[in-house]
Amino acid sequence: MLKSRFFAVLAAIVLVLPGFSGASPAVKLNTTADHGKFKELQRQFNSGPEVTKACLGCHTEAAMQVHRTKHWTWEVINPVNQQRLGKKNVINNYCTSTASNLGACATCHVGYGWVNSSFDFSSQENVDCLVCHDSTGTYKKMPGGGQPPIKDTENPPGSGKFVKAIDLTKVAQKVGKTSRDTCGACHFFGGGGDGVKHGDMDSSLAAPDKEVDVHMDATGLDFSCATCHKAPAHEVVGSRYAATGKDTGDAHMRGQQSKSNPATCQSCHGQSPHKAGSHAAKLNHHSDKVACQTCHIPEFARGGVPTKMHWDWSTAGKLSPEGKPILKKDDKGHIVYDSRKGDFVVAENVKPEYAWFNGEVTYTLLGDTVDKANGVTLINALGGNASDGRSLIWPMKVMRGSQPYDPENKTLVKPHLAGNDDTAYWKNFNWEKAIETGMKAANAPFSGKVDFVKTEMYWPITHMVAPKEKALDCESCHAKGGRLDQVKGIYIPGRDGNPLVNTLGWLAAGGVLCGVSLHGLIRFLRRKQ
Amino acid sequence: MEKSHIFATVITTGLLCVSTLASAYDADWKRGRVYYRSVCTACHAAQAGGSIAPSTMSKSQWGTYLQADKHAKGKDSMKQYVSKAYRASIKSQNKAAEKFADVPEDELFEDIKAFVIKGAKDGDSPASCS
Amino acid sequence: MERIYIFSRFERFWHWMQALLVIGMLVTGFEIHGSYRLLGFTLAHQVHTVAAWALIILWVFAIFWHFTTGEWRQYIPTMQGVDKIIRHYAWGIFQGEPHPFKITRARKHNPMQAQTYLAIKVLLNPLIWISGLLYLYYNELAALGYGLDLGTIALAHTIGAFLMLAFLISHLYLITTGDTVTEQLRAMITGWEHGDEKNTK
Numbered sequence: 001m002l003k004s005r006f007f008a009v010l011a012a013i014v015l016v017l018p019g020f021s022g023a024s025p026a027v028k029l030n031t032t033a034d035h036g037k038f039k040e041l042q043r044q045f046n047s048g049p050e051v052t053k054a055c056l057g058c059h060t061e062a063a064m065q066v067h068r069t070k071h072w073t074w075e076v077i078n079p080v081n082q083q084r085l086g087k088k089n090v091i092n093n094y095c096t097s098t099a100s101n102l103g104a105c106a107t108c109h110v111g112y113g114w115v116n117s118s119f120d121f122s123s124q125e126n127v128d129c130l131v132c133h134d135s136t137g138t139y140k141k142m143p144g145g146g147q148p149p150i151k152d153t154e155n156p157p158g159s160g161k162f163v164k165a166i167d168l169t170k171v172a173q174k175v176g177k178t179s180r181d182t183c184g185a186c187h188f189f190g191g192g193g194d195g196v197k198h199g200d201m202d203s204s205l206a207a208p209d210k211e212v213d214v215h216m217d218a219t220g221l222d223f224s225c226a227t228c229h230k231a232p233a234h235e236v237v238g239s240r241y242a243a244t245g246k247d248t249g250d251a252h253m254r255g256q257q258s259k260s261n262p263a264t265c266q267s268c269h270g271q272s273p274h275k276a277g278s279h280a281a282k283l284n285h286h287s288d289k290v291a292c293q294t295c296h297i298p299e300f301a302r303g304g305v306p307t308k309m310h311w312d313w314s315t316a317g318k319l320s321p322e323g324k325p326i327l328k329k330d331d332k333g334h335i336v337y338d339s340r341k342g343d344f345v346v347a348e349n350v351k352p353e354y355a356w357f358n359g360e361v362t363y364t365l366l367g368d369t370v371d372k373a374n375g376v377t378l379i380n381a382l383g384g385n386a387s388d389g390r391s392l393i394w395p396m397k398v399m400r401g402s403q404p405y406d407p408e409n410k411t412l413v414k415p416h417l418a419g420n421d422d423t424a425y426w427k428n429f430n431w432e433k434a435i436e437t438g439m440k441a442a443n444a445p446f447s448g449k450v451d452f453v454k455t456e457m458y459w460p461i462t463h464m465v466a467p468k469e470k471a472l473d474c475e476s477c478h479a480k481g482g483r484l485d486q487v488k489g490i491y492i493p494g495r496d497g498n499p500l501v502n503t504l505g506w507l508a509a510g511g512v513l514c515g516v517s518l519h520g521l522i523r524f525l526r527r528k529q
Numbered sequence: 530m531e532k533s534h535i536f537a538t539v540i541t542t543g544l545l546c547v548s549t550l551a552s553a554y555d556a557d558w559k560r561g562r563v564y565y566r567s568v569c570t571a572c573h574a575a576q577a578g579g580s581i582a583p584s585t586m587s588k589s590q591w592g593t594y595l596q597a598d599k600h601a602k603g604k605d606s607m608k609q610y611v612s613k614a615y616r617a618s619i620k621s622q623n624k625a626a627e628k629f630a631d632v633p634e635d636e637l638f639e640d641i642k643a644f645v646i647k648g649a650k651d652g653d654s655p656a657s658c659s
Numbered sequence: 660m661e662r663i664y665i666f667s668r669f670e671r672f673w674h675w676m677q678a679l680l681v682i683g684m685l686v687t688g689f690e691i692h693g694s695y696r697l698l699g700f701t702l703a704h705q706v707h708t709v710a711a712w713a714l715i716i717l718w719v720f721a722i723f724w725h726f727t728t729g730e731w732r733q734y735i736p737t738m739q740g741v742d743k744i745i746r747h748y749a750w751g752i753f754q755g756e757p758h759p760f761k762i763t764r765a766r767k768h769n770p771m772q773a774q775t776y777l778a779i780k781v782l783l784n785p786l787i788w789i790s791g792l793l794y795l796y797y798n799e800l801a802a803l804g805y806g807l808d809l810g811t812i813a814l815a816h817t818i819g820a821f822l823m824l825a826f827l828i829s830h831l832y833l834i835t836t837g838d839t840v841t842e843q844l845r846a847m848i849t850g851w852e853h854g855d856e857k858n859t860k
Contacts (some may be wrong), residue, residue, distance in 0.1 A: 028555070076622060123592055135651075136558075137558060137559075137653065138647070138653040138654065164653065179559075181559070206562075207559070207562050207563055207566060209567070209624075217624075217766040218562075218563045218567075218622035218625075219563060219567055219625045219627075219628045220624060220628075230798050235744055256839075268792075278705060279701070279704070280706065282704070285797075288798060291538070291675070312703030473700075473701060474699075474700040474701045474704065475699060475700040475701065476734045478691075478693075479693065479696075479700065479838065480693055490809075491808070491809040491810035493692065493693070493813060494692070494694060494700055494814075495815065496690060496693075496810065497692060497693060497813075498814050498817070499819055501693075501814060501818055501821070502695035502817070504821075505818070505824075506815065506821075508821055508822075508825050509821060509824045509825050509828060511825075512825045512828045512829050513828050516828060516829055516830075516832035516833075518831060519748075519832070520835070522753055523752060523753060523836075526753040526754070526755070
């Protein structure tokens with residue numbers, strides 16, 4: 001009895017204790033709204049659109065804001081040359097194009113159900129709020145409609161691999177601001193895999209250290225993507241389609257209305273970022289010709305994830321004697337040949353190439369003339385040169401490759417790659433069929449002939465800013481054979497010189513030396529006599 | 530008498546559970562990720578012969594392991610390496626320890642647990658070491 | 660032969676500082692130009708810039724000195740006796756003939772020497788200075804709308820550097836053509852033309 005009384009007392013203490021010890025009740029300090037407390041979200045959700053409808057109950061304008069963005073339309077008109085760009089239209093030299101492949105590609109669309117041209121772009125409930133606002137890191141979408149799996153689903157069908165069901169209620173109750181994880185879920189994996197496309201963006205940026213990126217350093221500044229790519233009304237700024245080649249403005253100020261791109265280095269650092277050190281002024285002077293990124297991103301793909309540098313589609317389709325697709329890996333385990341895709345070259349810690357860039361980009365689109373006889377086709381020709389006053393020297397990832405085109409109609413093509421049908425290249429390994437289907441989906445003519453053309457695509461590098469101690473030193477460029485060896489139209493001390501003046505100069509100095517030596521020799525000999 | 534004893538024990542245990550649940554802390558897997566990589570992995574890679582990816586164990590294995598709280602085969606405890614004292618001792622060389630110097634120990638432990646459970650072999654997104 | 664005190668203390672200081680700075684700037688300058696690698700571009704550039712400012716300051720004092728002391732008159736060009744001097748260097752010197760020019764306090768450089776120094780002071784130095792300052796402040800000028808092609812500025816600066824190098828080589832040789840090989844060097848160190856040893860000989 002004594003014992004039980006003891007326990008009763010103990011129980012009472014335990015019961016009362018939290019009230020005293022936790023003096024302040026648990027309160028979230030990073031938000032004013034705990035979505036877990038919203039009745040609208042305390043229910044079971046059977047699909048993505050159901051969640052969206054719940055979101056729209058309060059966030060009335062959100063979907064319509066998203067409708068205006070390229071994240072939704074996958075279409076953007078280049079303000080400079082009126083080209084119709086966006087994922088819906090462009091052709092690259094990775095997996096080439098969306099068109100008939102939407103089922104696979106649209107997994108990264110901020111919507112639900114875009115598989116073909118019948119998708120309703122005016123539907124509000126088809127906007128996917130969670131893909132950007134998930135904070136649990138568990139949200140995923142399935143190919144072929146881009147729906148989150150609400151029960152364990154086999155993917156690809158028949159593979160025996162299962163994608164786990166997603167607890168939509170939990171995801172919905174824990175929505176938050178966008179993060180490197182949410183943006184990265186698509187942008188780190190562009191081109192079909194981790195780090196494939198950009199070179200300066202891969203999964204190492206989810207929680208990088210300072211060596212990989214000084215701004216996103218998870219134990220330091222911990223920038224999210226939106227810290228720079230501010231998104232007023234869901235319109236994320238700082239796109240490559242209409243890039244800022246040279247920002248001549250000052251650092252933005254709180255409250256000040258500024259129309260310039262807030263994602264540039266200058267929008268925070270201004271025009272004279274170098275403050276300390278004996279040659280700060282000289283370094284600041286470089287900002288009229290050299291992009292910040294050129295010195296401050298000495299290499300890309302630095303986080304341990306390789307990026308694709310070369311993709312040769314023309315070797316795709318080789319099969320094993322048993323007729324099975326082949327997969328070859330290098331000694332680090334990176335795929336270097338895939339029957340579905342051809343030969344790859346991947347690389348880490350890549351030194352960029354350098355080129356003048358004024359922000360203007362001209363794509364080679366479907367229907368633009370492409371001819372093998374003209375050499376390499378530029379997927380996106382960059383504007384800029386030394387003298388237009390709007391260009392800076394930028395670091396570039398140059399993606400090179402060889403991809404199918406129509407030699408008769410002289411145009412790039414949009415092959416049908418992904419799909420569980422009898423024309424998809426990745427299943428049937430027949431280019432003619434695959435391109436016919438793909439071009440039909442794109443409403444474009446196809447001659448039936450297939451050839452391969454060499455292509456190059458330029459990716460201005462801007463992420464993975466290294467700590468300042470790791471920035472390039474003077475000699476990296478001020479030397480013969482240095483980083484900027486191939487950049488034309490500019491005089492670089494240490495690299496350049498007038499060959500005639502140099503020759504004449506050394507001849508003159510050498511001539512004087514010979515002359516005085518001879519004079520001295522005669523004097524010496526005569527003195528002896 | 531014996532019965533009431535058991536009853537009391539059950540009540541007490543129940544209340545203990547309730548009290549922990551009542552003040553349930555909403556674990557931050559991202560903070561756990563940073564601490565795990567910057568402190569656990571960094572030290573393991575440098576001194577303990579290699580890093581341990583969350584995906585090397587299943588959720589239940591991680592659960593059991595963390596519950597047992599035996600680090601280095603029982604030589605010391607996990608909690609020790611999450612403690613404020615430990616963080617203070619390494620914070621001059623470790624930015625994660627410095628950044629999270631004042632995070633309550635229980636919370637940080639829960640954060641790490643959330644990260645490894647999420648990244649476990651059978652977790653929501655298995656995390657290997659890249 | 661009487662001793663003449665021809666190089667005052669300031670003049671000697673000016674000369675030797677200038678020698679040090681010019682040689683330093685030639686060494687670093689040609690490195691910046693990409694002719695060879697010695698200090699590394701960063702350090703070469705730093706040394707070159709600091710030396711440039713030091714030389715400019717030195718020159719401001721030197722110009723002031725020239726005008727306040729009237730020493731500028733040393734450089735008034737004359738053709739008087741030039742033929743004899745040319746003949747001396749081309750022929751007489753090999754015969755062991757004495758130098759035809761007699762140094763006085765009022766005229767301490769022979770006419771050819773004086774004209775060379777004058778050319779350096781009024782032609783070569785301004786070329787190097789102006790092109791050098793344009794090189795250094797090229798961005799500020801561009802910002803003010805006086806954009807000049809850096810290649811052209813560099814070209815002028817490089818031509819100046821080669822001329823200075825040629826002068827330096829000939830200068831180093833010609834100072835050995837005094838009555839003895841080291842006589843002129845000694846004068847620039849002690850200030851006295853015709854040293855004690857010579858007198859006692």
